Amino acid sequence: MRANDRIQEVETWLDRLYIAADGASLRVEDRRKAAEVTAILEEIERAVKRFSRRRSLVLVDAAAGKSYVGLLAAQLVFGPLGLDARVLVLEKNQRLVALSRTAAELLETRTPVECLAADVSDPSCWPEEPDIVVALHACGPASDVIIERAIACRARLLLLVPCCTSDAVAAVRLAKEEAVRLAIPDQAPVRRRFIQAMVDAERTRRLEAAGYVTEVVEFVGATVTPHNLLWRARRGK
Numbered sequence: 001m002r003a004n005d006r007i008q009e010v011e012t013w014l015d016r017l018y019i020a021a022d023g024a025s026l027r028v029e030d031r032r033k034a035a036e037v038t039a040i041l042e043e044i045e046r047a048v049k050r051f052s053r054r055r056s057l058v059l060v061d062a063a064a065g066k067s068y069v070g071l072l073a074a075q076l077v078f079g080p081l082g083l084d085a086r087v088l089v090l091e092k093n094q095r096l097v098a099l100s101r102t103a104a105e106l107l108e109t110r111t112p113v114e115c116l117a118a119d120v121s122d123p124s125c126w127p128e129e130p131d132i133v134v135a136l137h138a139c140g141p142a143s144d145v146i147i148e149r150a151i152a153c154r155a156r157l158l159l160l161v162p163c164c165t166s167d168a169v170a171a172v173r174l175a176k177e178e179a180v181r182l183a184i185p186d187q188a189p190v191r192r193r194f195i196q197a198m199v200d201a202e203r204t205r206r207l208e209a210a211g212y213v214t215e216v217v218e219f220v221g222a223t224v225t226p227h228n229l230l231w232r233a234r235r236g237k
């Protein structure tokens with residue numbers, strides 16, 4: 001499918017599942033979200049085409065918000081490819097989980113989707129050896145918890161797009177100490193970039209140390225979102 005057709009299809013489904021139901025239409029930010037979701041769905045589709053499958057495929061959409069990725073992966077990837085798959089959505093905000101459940105009822109796919117109100121730090125809500133863990137714009141420390149849980153449950157592939165970085169991120173505290181030690185200038189943009197680079201490096205090293213072959217790529221342009229880095233981490237043997 002051509003890129004424009006795919007994005008059009010994602011916009012149509014976002015509209016149908018979340019927006020038309022409210023009597024509104026797509027806004028500029030919804031179209032940006034559609035571009036992000038389209039790029040992640042392409043990552044998922046490429047990955048599942050390469051997987052050898054011995055059993056039903058499991059995708060976890062972690063810190064899912066309204067579950068755009070999980071629901072549209074079921075509708076636009078697993079359904080059309082005829083895959084035996086299921087989707088598990090993890091989101092701590094009960095209101096968003098309720099919205100996801102309502103949207104999931106509008107899907108036209110046989111792929112089962114389960115929307116759980118859960119904190120991603122709760123090990124009991126994670127399946128064993130999920131094929132794909134995807135987290136689009138997991139904010140602050142949620143990205144680190146998702147890395148930790150994906151490693152612990154032996155996910156085959158992690159597709160992680162971190163979002164904002166705050167003092168709640170453990171690596172920020174270490175990066176700030178390192179900035180002082182290295183006499184990184186105080187000017188905010190300089191210091192912020194140094195700290196972000198340290199956080200990004202720590203996450204990459206942590207995945208590699210756990211045996212994940214890790215790539216970091218710009219999954220969409222920076223004009224779509226400033227948080228445009230995707231960690232594509234594949235478990236080694």
Ligand SMILES: C[S@@+](CC[C@H](N)C(=O)[O-])C[C@H]1O[C@@H](n2cnc3c(N)ncnc32)[C@H](O)[C@@H]1O
Pocket residue numbers: 062063064065066067068090091092093096118119120121135136137138139142145163
């Ligand atoms: C920036 S939103 C992104 C949502 C969605 N993935 C998207 O791209 O539209 C981050 C979401 O992560 C959820 N979240 C943050 N920390 C979480 C945690 N520890 N467990 C579960 N969900 C969490 C928030 O409630 C929020 O819905």
